[in-house]
Amino acid sequence: MSNPQHIHNLAVLTSGGDAPGMNPAVRAVVRTALNHGLDVYAIYEGYKGMVEGGDKIKKMNWDSVGGMLFKGGTIIGSARCAEFRTREGRLQAAHNLIERGIDNLVVIGGDGSLTGANLFRKEWPELLAELVKKRKITKKVAEQHAHFNIVGLVGSIDNDMFGTDMTIGADTALHRITEAVDAITSTAASHQRSFVVEVMGRNCGYLALMSAVATGADWVLIPESPPNVENWEDKMCEVLKAGREAGRRDSIVIVAEGARDRNGKPISADYVKNVLHERLGEDTRVTILGHVQRGGSPSAFDRYMSTLLGHAAVEEILNSEPGGEPQLIGMRDNRVTHSPLMDCVAQTHGIADVIAAKDYEKAMDMRGGSFKEMFRTLRTLVRALPHPPTSGQRRLRLAVVNAGGPAAGMNTATRTAIRIGVDKGHIMFGVKNGFKGFINGDIEEMGWMSVAGWATMGGANLGTSRKIPHGSDLYAIARHIEEHQIEGLLVIGGWAGYQSAYTLRKERWNFPAFNIPIICLPATINNNLPGSEISIGSDTALNNIMVSVDKIKQSAVASQRCFVVEVMGRYCGYLALLSGLATGAERVYMHEEGVTLNDLKTDVENLIEGFEHGKRLGLIIRNEQVNKFYTTNFMCALFDQEGGDLFDVRQAILGHLQQGGDPTPFDRIQATRLAVKCVDYLIEQAETTGDDPGAAFIGLQSGKVKLTDLEDLPRMVVDELQRPKKQWWLNIRPIAKLMAQSGPNVGGA
Numbered sequence: 001m002s003n004p005q006h007i008h009n010l011a012v013l014t015s016g017g018d019a020p021g022m023n024p025a026v027r028a029v030v031r032t033a034l035n036h037g038l039d040v041y042a043i044y045e046g047y048k049g050m051v052e053g054g055d056k057i058k059k060m061n062w063d064s065v066g067g068m069l070f071k072g073g074t075i076i077g078s079a080r081c082a083e084f085r086t087r088e089g090r091l092q093a094a095h096n097l098i099e100r101g102i103d104n105l106v107v108i109g110g111d112g113s114l115t116g117a118n119l120f121r122k123e124w125p126e127l128l129a130e131l132v133k134k135r136k137i138t139k140k141v142a143e144q145h146a147h148f149n150i151v152g153l154v155g156s157i158d159n160d161m162f163g164t165d166m167t168i169g170a171d172t173a174l175h176r177i178t179e180a181v182d183a184i185t186s187t188a189a190s191h192q193r194s195f196v197v198e199v200m201g202r203n204c205g206y207l208a209l210m211s212a213v214a215t216g217a218d219w220v221l222i223p224e225s226p227p228n229v230e231n232w233e234d235k236m237c238e239v240l241k242a243g244r245e246a247g248r249r250d251s252i253v254i255v256a257e258g259a260r261d262r263n264g265k266p267i268s269a270d271y272v273k274n275v276l277h278e279r280l281g282e283d284t285r286v287t288i289l290g291h292v293q294r295g296g297s298p299s300a301f302d303r304y305m306s307t308l309l310g311h312a313a314v315e316e317i318l319n320s321e322p323g324g325e326p327q328l329i330g331m332r333d334n335r336v337t338h339s340p341l342m343d344c345v346a347q348t349h350g351i352a353d354v355i356a357a358k359d360y361e362k363a364m365d366m367r368g369g370s371f372k373e374m375f376r377t378l379r380t381l382v383r384a385l386p387h388p389p390t391s392g393q394r395r396l397r398l399a400v401v402n403a404g405g406p407a408a409g410m411n412t413a414t415r416t417a418i419r420i421g422v423d424k425g426h427i428m429f430g431v432k433n434g435f436k437g438f439i440n441g442d443i444e445e446m447g448w449m450s451v452a453g454w455a456t457m458g459g460a461n462l463g464t465s466r467k468i469p470h471g472s473d474l475y476a477i478a479r480h481i482e483e484h485q486i487e488g489l490l491v492i493g494g495w496a497g498y499q500s501a502y503t504l505r506k507e508r509w510n511f512p513a514f515n516i517p518i519i520c521l522p523a524t525i526n527n528n529l530p531g532s533e534i535s536i537g538s539d540t541a542l543n544n545i546m547v548s549v550d551k552i553k554q555s556a557v558a559s560q561r562c563f564v565v566e567v568m569g570r571y572c573g574y575l576a577l578l579s580g581l582a583t584g585a586e587r588v589y590m591h592e593e594g595v596t597l598n599d600l601k602t603d604v605e606n607l608i609e610g611f612e613h614g615k616r617l618g619l620i621i622r623n624e625q626v627n628k629f630y631t632t633n634f635m636c637a638l639f640d641q642e643g644g645d646l647f648d649v650r651q652a653i654l655g656h657l658q659q660g661g662d663p664t665p666f667d668r669i670q671a672t673r674l675a676v677k678c679v680d681y682l683i684e685q686a687e688t689t690g691d692d693p694g695a696a697f698i699g700l701q702s703g704k705v706k707l708t709d710l711e712d713l714p715r716m717v718v719d720e721l722q723r724p725k726k727q728w729w730l731n732i733r734p735i736a737k738l739m740a741q742s743g744p745n746v747g748g749a
Contacts, residue, residue, distance in 0.1 A: 007036075007038065007104060007317065007318055008038065008039065008101060009038055009039040009040070009041070009100070009101050009102050009103075009104065010029070010033045010038050010039075010040055010041070010102070010104040010105070010106065010314065010317060011040070011041040011042070011043050011057070011097065011100075011102045011104070011105050011106070012026055012029045012030065012040070012041075012042055012043070012076075012105070012106040012107075012108070013042070013043035013046050013047070013049070013050065013076070013105070013106075013107060013108070013109075014026065014046060014074040014076055014077070014078050014108045014109060014155060015046035015047055015078050015107060015108070015109035015110075015113035015116075016046075016078060016109035016110040016112060016113040016155065016156070017078070017110065017155075017156065017157070017294065018072075018073040018074050018078055018155075018169075018294055019074075019155040019156055019157050019167070019168050019169025019170075019172075019173075019294065020072045020073070020157075020168075020169045020172035020173070020294070020295075020296060020297065020298035020299070020302050021155070021168040021169050021171075021172065021298045021302030021303065021305070021306040022073065022074040022108050022155045022168060022169070022306070023068040023069065023071050023072075023073070023074060023075055023298070023306075024068065024069050024298060024302070024303045024304075024306040024307050024310070025108050025153055025155070025168060025306035025307070025309055025310040025313075026042065026065060026068065026074070026075075026076060026108070026310065027065040027068045027069065027307070027310065027739070028306065028307040028308075028309070028310025028311045028314075028735075028739065029106050029310040029311075029313055029314055030042070030060045030062075030064065030065045031062060031065065031738065031739055031741075031744070032310065032311045032314040032315070032738065033314050034060075034061070034062055034744040035738055035741075035744045036314065036318060037744075038314075039059065039101070040059070040060045041057050041058060041059055041060065041100060041102060042057075042058050042060050042064070042076045043056065043057050043076070044056045044057070044058065044076050044077050045076075045077040045078065045079040046077065046078045046079050046081060046109070046113070047079075047081040047084035047093070047113075047116065048079040048080070048081035048083070048084070049077070049079075050081075050084065050093040050096060050097070051081060051083045051084055051089045051090075051092050051093045051096070052096075053092070053093075053095075053096030053099070057096060057097075057100060057102075059100075062741075062742070062743045062744055067584075069298075069303055069582070069583065069584045070297050070298070070303075070550050070553075070583075071297065072172075072294075072295055072296045072297050072298060073294075073295070074108075074155075078109075084116060084120075085116075087123075090119075090120055090123060090127060091127050091130060091131070093120070094120075094124065094127040094128065094131065095131055095136055095137070098128070098131065098137055098141060098142075098145060101145070103124075103145040103147065103148050103149065104148075104149045104150075104317050105117065105148070105149070105150045105151075106150075106151050106152075106153065106310070106313045106314070106317070107150060107151070107152050107153070108152075108153045108154075108155045108168065109152075109154075109155050109156075110154065110155065110156045110158075110161070111161060111345050111348050111349065114152040114154075114328070114341060114345055115342075115345055117150045117152065117326075118150065118326055118341060118342055118345075120148070120150075121148045121149070121150050121326060124147070124148035125146065128142040128145065128146070129142065146322070146323075147322040147323035149317055149320055149322065149323070149324070149326070150326045150341070151313045151316050151317055151320075151326065151327055151328075151329060151341075152326065152327070152328045152329070152341050153168060153306075153309050153310065153313055153328075153329055153330075154167040154168060154328065154330065155167065155168040155169060156168070156169060156170070157169040157170055157172070157173035157200060157207070157293055157294055158170070158200065158201045158202050158204050158206070158207065159201075159204060159206040159207065160201065160202060160203065160204035160206065160348060160351075161328075161330075161344060161348050162339075162343075162344040162345075162347035162348050163328040163330045163332075163337070163339035163341075163343075163344035163347075164328070164330025164331050164332065164337070165330070165331050165332050165333070165703065166301075166305065166331055168302060168305070168306050168309070169294070169298075169302060170206065170207070170302075171299045171301040171302050171305075171665070171666065172296065172297075172298050172299045172302045173200070173207055173293045173294065174207060174210055174211060174214065174665035174666075175296075175299050175543075175664065175665060176289070176292055176293045176295070176296060177197075177199050177207060177211040177215075177289060177293060177665075178211055178214050178215055178456075178664075178665045178668075180197070180287070180289055180292070181197055181211060181215040181217065181252060181254070182215060182456050182662065184197065184252065184287060185215065185216075185250055185252060185456070188249075188250035188251070188252065189249040189250040190249075191283065192244075192249050192250065192283075193250060193251075193282070193283045193284065193285060194240070194250070194251040194252075194253070194276050194280075194282045194283070194284040194285070195250070195251070195252050195253070195284070195285050195286075195287060196253045196255060196269045196272045196273045196276070196284065196285070196286045196287070197217075197252065197253070197254050197255070197269070197286075197287045197288075197289065198254075198255045198256075198257055198268075198269040198286070198287070198288040198289065199211060199254060199255070199256060199257065199289055199293065200257055200289070200290075200293050200294075201223075201256050201257060201258060202257065202258055203223050203258045203351070203352045203355055204223070204224075204256075204258070204351075204367075205220075205222025205223050205224050205225070205256045205258070205259075205367075206367075206371070207256070207293070208220055208221070208222050208254050208255065208256035208259075209222055209256075209371070209374060209375060209378065210374070210665065210669055211254055211665070212254045212378055212382075213374060213377070213378050213381070213455075213668065213669055213672055214455070214456075214665040214668040214669055215252065215254075215455065215456060216252075216381070216415075216453065216454075216455030216456060217252040217253065217254045217382070218239070218240055218243055218248070218251045218252050218253060218382050219236050219239065219240065219251075219252075219253040219254070219382055220253070220254045220255075220256075220378060220382070221253070221254070221255045221256060221259035221267055221272070222256045222258075222259060222375075223256055223258040223259055223260060223355050223363075224355065224360060224363040224364050224367055224371075225360055225363075225364055225375060226259070226260055226261050226262045226267075226360060227261060227262065228262065230262070232261065233275045233279070234279075236253070236272075236275070237275065237276065237279045237280055239382065239383065239384055240253075240276070240280065240384075241280055241384075242384030242385060243384035245384070246384050246385055246448075246449060247449055247452065248384075248452070251276070251282070253272055253276070255267065255268070255269045255272055258355075262358070262360075263358075264356075264358055269286045269288060270286060273285070273286045297550065299543060299546075299664070300539070300542040300543045300545075300546045300578065300579070300582040301539065301542075301666065303546070303581070303582040303583075304578055304581045304582050304732075305331055307581060307735065307739060308331075308336055308732065308735060309329050309330070309331065309336065311735050311738070311739075312329045312336045312338075313329050316329060316338060325340055325341075326340075326341040326342070327339065327340065327341055328340070328341045328344045330344075332703065333702040333703025333704060334533055334534070334700070334702060334703045334728070335702065335703070347366075350366070351363055351366045351367070354366060370673070373673070373676070374669070374672070374673065377416075377420075377672060377673070377676050380419065380420060380423050381416065381419055381455075381672075383423065385448055386419070386422045386423040386448050387423055387424075387425070388425075389425035390425060393425050394687070395425055395426055395427055396421075396426040396427070396487045396488060396682075396683060396686050396687075397426070397427045397429065397484065397485050397486050397487050397488075398421050398426055398427070398428055398429070398486070398487065398488040398489070398490065398679070398682055398683075398686075399428075399429040399430070399431055399443065399484070399486045399488070399489050399490070400414055400417050400418065400428065400429070400430055400431065400446075400462070400489075400490045400492065401430075401431035401434060401435065401437075401438060401462070401489065401490070401491055401492070401493075401497075402414065402431075402434055402460045402462050402463065402464040402492050402493050402497075402523070403434045403435055403464055403465070403466075403467075403491055403492070403493035403494070403496050403497030403500055404434075404464060404466055404493035404494030404495055404496040404497045404523070404524055405464070405466065405494055405496075405524060405525070405526075405659060406458075406459050406460045406464055406659050407460075407493075407494065407523040407524050407525050407535070407536060407537025407538075407540075407541075407659065408458040408459070408525075408536075408537050408540035408541070408659070408660075408661060408662065408663035408664070408667055409523055409536035409537050409540065409663040409667035409668060409670070409671040410459070410460040410462075410464070410492055410493070410523050410536070410537070410671075411451075411454040411455070411457040411458070411459065411460060411461050411663075412454065412455050412456075412457075412536075412663055412667070412668045412671040412672060412675075413492050413521055413523065413536060413671035413672070413674065413675040414430070414451060414454060414460075414461070414462060414492060414675075415451035415454035415455055416455075416671065416672045416675035416676060417490055417492075417675040417678060417679050418430070418446045418447075418448075418450065418451045419448060419451060420675065420676055420679045420680075421679050421683075422446075422447065422448050423448075424679070424683065426683070427445060428445070428446045428447075429443050429444065429445055429446060429484060429486065430443070430444055430445075430446045430450070430462050431443050431462065432444070432462055432463045433462075433463035433464065433465055434463065434464045434465035434466070434467055434493070434496075434497075435465065435467045435468065435469050435473075435477070435496075435497075435500045436465040436467040437463060437465070438469070438476075438477050438480060439467070439469060439473045439476045439477055439480075440476075441476070441479075441480045441483070443480060443484055455668060455672075456662055456663070456668070457662065458540070458660055458661050458662045458663055459660070464493060465496075466496040467496065467500075468496050468499045468500050468503065469500055469503060469504075470503065474503070474504075474507055474510075474511055474514075475511070477504070477513075477514075478511040478512075478513035478514060479513075481513040481514070481516070482513050486516065487516055487517075487686050488516055488517045488518075488682035488683070488685070488686050488693075489501075489504075489516060489517070489518045489519075489682075490519055490521065490675075490678050490679070490682060491518065491519070491520045491521070492520075492521045492523050492536075492675075493520070493521075493523050493524065494522070494523060494524030494526065494528070494529065494535070495524065495526075495528065495529065495722050497520055497523075498520050498529060498697060498713060501518050501520050501695065501697075501710060502710055502713050502714075504518060504695075505518060505695040505710045505711065515691065515693065516686070516693055517681065517682045517685035517686050517689070517693040517694055517695065518693075518694075518695040518696075518710065519678045519681050519682060519694075519695070519696050519697065519698060519707075520696070520697035520698065520710070521536070521671075521674050521675060521678050521697075521698055522535040522536060522674075522697070522698070522699050523535060523536040523537050523671070524536075524537055524538070525537045525538050525540070525541035525568060525569075525575065525658055525659055526538070526568065526569050526570055526572050526574070526575070527569075527572060527574040527575070527729075528569070528570065528571070528572035528574070528722055528723040528724065529697070529699070529724065530697070530708070530712075530713065530716035530717050530724040530725075530726075531697045531698070531699040531701065531706070531708040531716065531724075532697075532698070532699020532700055532701065533699070533700050533701060533702070533728050533729075534670065534699075534700050535699075536663075536667050536670060536671045536674070537659075537663070537667060538574065538575070538667075539663075539664045539666040539667050540661060540662075540663050540664045540667050541568070541575060541658040541659065542575060542578055542579055542582065543664055544654075544657055544658050544660070544661055545565075545567055545575060545579040545583075545654060545658060546579060546582045546583055548565075548652070548654055548657065549565055549579065549583040549585075549619065549621075550583065552565065552619075552652055553583070553584075553617055553619060556616075556617035556618070556619070556650075557616050557617045559648065560611065560616055560617070560646075560647050560648065561617060561618070561647060561648045561649065561650055562607060562617070562618030562619070562620065562639055562643065562647050562648070562649045562650075563617075563618065563619055563620070563649075563650050563651070563652055564620045564622055564632055564635050564636050564639070564649065564650075564651045564652070565585075565619070565620065565621050565622065565651075565652045565653075565654065566622045566623075566624055566632045566651065566652070566653040566654065567579060567621060567622070567623060567624065567654055567658065568624055568654070568655075568658050568659075569590075569623050569624060569625070570624065570625055570722055570723075571591045571625045571721040571722055571723050572591070572592075572623075572722075572723040572727070573588070573590025573591055573592050573593070573623045573626075574727070574729055575623070575658070576588050576589065576590045576621050576622065576623040576626075577590055577729060577730075577732065577733060577736060578729065578732075579621055580621040580736060580740070581732065581735075581736045581739065583619065583621070584619065584739070584740070585619045585620060585621045585740060586606075586610075586618065586619060586620065586740045586742070587603055587619075587620045587621070587740065588620075588621045588622075588623075588736065588740075589620070589621070589622045589623060589626040589627075590623040590626055591623055591625050591626050591627075591721070592727070592730060593733075594626065594627065595626055595627050595630055597630075600630065600635065600638060603620070603639075604638065604639060604642045604643075606742065607639060607643065607647070608642065608643065608646060609742075610742055611643070611646040611647045612646065615742075618639075618647065620635070622635065632651050632653060633651065635651075636649045636650070636651045637649075670700065673705065674698055674699075674700075674705065677698055677705050678698055681694070681696065681698070681707065694709070695709070695710035695711070696708060696709055696710055697710060697713070
């Protein structure tokens, strides 16, 4: 895209509390702007640097933002600035910017920082007029920079801003909280202790709620929904005591820093600790996680989301009208969106006002449907024991099976499905070892405590297999369905699971036992399933790859090496592309694009040129099935031979570590969300559709949970390549290529 004539330069600053992901956003802003031929400046120390000027406003080049992706916080700094709150301070800031010809600004910060930027924008004409009057700038200069354009990105771990589903840093903060609570849980269980964990979030309960879901916590207190009874302490203690009697060895209570009771009185972690100690006589400890939630390397999501937002911010400035309404760039329904900046700020302030006014029902409504749904789900999951079946209720017999390769989040989904089904009064079965176990009749009834502790576990405790039934296998499965009187089937898994479910659906005419509701929940690290943009397990795999590659890069820098890293995905390049974007790889090979000998020749030449000019490391990500002839070994040998004494070449085949580990918060939360929907679907279909029950697969499409008829499976996939015909993430490829360049390609992008 060409550069409009009225845009010549741009500055970027970070302000307010730091958030992991700010650095990738700054990197994306700088490189996108340079690629369009703009002069780019970084304003160090936020608004303080804008007021002080001098070397706090630095011109950036392509390499200025190298090596930033993996760093937490913000390397260009953030600081409080009382001077910018004054007219004199803003006048000085305007002068500092005008001296460098800067009249476009990307602000990465919270609502206060964005509000300050908008005030500055509105005052800009008056500030320039005053500078002209004081003869600090000429009238001609003022006319050339008559308008000041701003674009906002939300950098905040609290996830409390309207206009975006996720703020920069929130996912990483959830990682930190989840890791901490997982660790606390193990020591709590060892000593049969209770722990009260306080998390950040100001007036937003997002971190508390989602971390409680992700960690299997036993109680949570959030600002938006205070306990709805006056003697809430008694209710909490009753539930926790019942949990101990049911076999729990620990109790975890998560308290949001803004938690309060129905009367608006704050509820502190220490108060909850004292209640548990005095009323239950339990050994109770408090952990206030504090700023550890802000720290550390950004998660994969925060790296690639921030990159997309930073790129979009520059594009917005290039396409905006001079003096147009400032926009907030956010992520909605898994897509980059633009919203009027001050409308978002006003709505953000509005929910704090609603909470202060004790209108908690409205506060929950303002947080959105998925927030409310997750809160309702958590209220079920934290129960010590399920509700007993109602008198005269038809108790359905529903089964859960894992199928395909193991994926982190399978256990979380299974736990949720079992508990939700049991709590609704139904009988739940677990099929062991996938469809191989189904064929052998390895089926057992599952109760509430059968899945205790599964929320946080990786792998698949039920067992799984890639077996797709056919021939006599179908007769065996039909017989076991009849023996156990199974009336609904949830398949949690990948390609083999979907194909198996489709086979049962297709064979209903031949096997009446298959005439039951069937639903598939996507769980595979490959993210190669139709009807869902993100599969359970793929986020964990992506973070596993990222952590490994970060370590590999440290090794490579020390010894001037190029690494070729092979990742999984089969014929789907999702893991390759997104891990390349998250780790700063200079080249990604994936099956969707293929690779030719000419490509390899060009890449060798680029590597040689880079190392000749001081490059210290090279990183190439290769999808495992990109080409059957140009293997990882072949590429390494080729690069090593041509590189000569300039650089060494090593390979790293990450293998099954990509499938291992405990699931990330995203995978735990989405597994929980989808499993609830799946059980509801099975119950509805079994109770209402009679002889024609539904068969479907579920998934996140444009951020919404949607169902697709299982009959549509063949038309939505490329069967021989085991991937969907439409893959949304391919739209990210041009941005990944831009970021991976060794320098700007003016007019490209």
